[in-house]
Amino acid sequence: MTMRNKANVVIIGGGISGMAIAYNLAKKGMKDIVVVEKEYYTAGATGRCGAGIRQQWATKMNCLLAKKSVAFFEKAQEELAYDGDIEFKQEGYLIVATTKEEDEQFDKNVKLQNELGIPTQKLDKEAARKIVPYLNMDIVTSATFCPTDGHLNPFTTTDAFYKAAEKLGVTFYKFTTVTDIVVEHDEVKAVVTDKGTIETPVVVNAAGGYAKDIGKMAGVDIPVYSQNREILVTEPIERMQGPMVISFSKNIYCQQTPHGAFIMGRGDNRPPGYAMDSTWEFLDEMAKTVTELLPPIGELRVIRQWGGLYNMSPDHQPIISDAKETKGFYMACGFSGHGFMLAPMTGLLLSEMILGEEPSMPLEDLKLDRFEGKDITNMEKSVV
Amino acid sequence: MDPKNVIICRCSDVTLQDLYELFDQGYETFEELKRIKRVGMGPCQANTCGKMVQWEIAKYFNKPLEEVKFQNMRPFTLGVKLKSIKEAADDDEE
Ligand SMILES: Cc1cc2nc3c(=O)[nH]c(=O)nc-3n(C[C@H](O)[C@H](O)[C@H](O)COP(=O)(O)OP(=O)(O)OC[C@H]3O[C@@H](n4cnc5c(N)ncnc54)[C@H](O)[C@@H]3O)c2cc1C
Ligand code: FES
Secondary structure (H helix, E strand, C coil), X not given: CCCCCECCEEEECCCHHHHHHHHHHHHCCCCCEEEECCCCCCXXXXXXXXXXXXXXXXXXXXXXXXXHHHHHHXXXXXXXXXXXXXXXXXXCEEEEEXXXXXXXXXXXXXXXXXXXXXXXXXXXXXXXXXXXXXXCCCCCCEXXXXXXXXXXXXXXXXXXXXXXXXXXXXXXXXXXXXXXXXXXXXXXXXXXXXXXXXXXXXXXXXXXXXXXXXXXXXCCCCCCEEEEEEEEEECCCCCCCCCEEEECXXXXXXXXXXXXXXXXXXXXXXXXXXXXXXXXXXXXXXXXXXXXXXXHHHHCEEEEEEEEEEXXXXXXXXXXXXXXXXXXXXXXXXXXXXXXXXXXXXXXXXXXXXXXCCCCCCCHHHCHHHHCCCXXXXXXXXXX | CCHHHCEEECCCCEEHHHHHHHHHCCCCCHHHHHHHHCCCCCCCCCCCCHHXXXXXXXXXXXXXXXXXXXXXXXXXXXXXXXXXXXXXXXXXXC
């Protein structure tokens, strides 16, 4: 297959973000869109993630992005006319508090979420136990629950965006690596890959854990770093847990997929880098935490363990932005561990930005220049 | 035999016909098949179906078998209970 040598936009990265951006641009009528992926689609964080969808955040921006994305996911199967199943399950997230500080922070979070129209409830111990009966009530003090949070299948959801974009005429090159970006007079001119060069006035950096390197190719300094996060999956068993259970203080999230397997992870603070190894330390800590918080889950056998990259931004909120220093360069990165659930809004907002349309929501808190010479006051705390 | 009736991955209930359809959609590596249809992701972790999947990829795309990559191997945690891992970890700390 010979590669085309011209495009209106080249999107780097075939994860959920790249696919959602391609779909939104194509839907708005843009032609000659190219997506370049160095491996297969979902090879990055997208195919390694928990794919949990939650609206219970501590910052207004994350709450709004998540809420609007959930509204999309609720009709995604039809809108994307997908022949498979994206497996959207909305059985809620139960976030448990184990300390007094957490309990107080949760009051604030629920207030904010309710003001924004997110139907979160604060629960006492008894009410939390009704939702997940085997929670260890010796350590849980209270909880919050949002019934419209949930879970998706990350592979089929990405596949759904991919196929819808392909139907709208988007060109895809997988197993193709971007090696450079040609910039002249501070304007993007072309994208160089190991299979050929594509002339283009617009480049979108949706390279996940490698976003910083792609930025460098275009002379744009993006203040993000990558960090390994580990996760494991158990054998499938009969359905026993509806919601995702998380605890920030205990450092755990744990969810049963519709397929029956339990998926769980935690966020140990690893040195920045690109390693995605699986460690015994993770396995030990994970086993300890889950048997403490959800004792019966300890009876399950582990069948696989893996790692993936979180792309961390200074305030743990995404960077969805253009770049002042390089015309035609756009980015969607720094998702800090929750970029899967935000993809519908990532796609919408970036397509509006590229086409010069009125944005669907205020963008100041998403732009790259929010970090310039300012202290971070708006840090998202609800991250595992 | 009708490819619909040939089970390739019994853990994840995937037939030869399913594989052919995925090949036609452009999914041509083990890693892709695994993600879209859970081929090789069952309790046996491809011990049963792995070789067959490799063989079918090779045949369909006319590639030598040696060029078809097997799925990435993960560390051997297969089949150990979380509780037992915890107990072993607790023992180590004592
Ligand atoms: C263990 C774990 C659990 C998570 N759990 C959740 C969760 O429950 N909910 C949630 O919303 N999010 C979760 N996340 C975060 C989520 O996975 C990411 O934020 C999201 O998938 C980012 O998608 P992306 O498309 O931006 O990046 P990626 O999926 O990383 O895609 C980037 C792609 O770019 C490609 N690429 C990189 N460099 C180049 C190059 N030079 N040329 C061509 N292609 C290139 C990569 O191969 C990759 O496929 C989790 C992440 C991890 C690691
Ligand atoms: S037969 Fe395919 S994973 Fe077991």
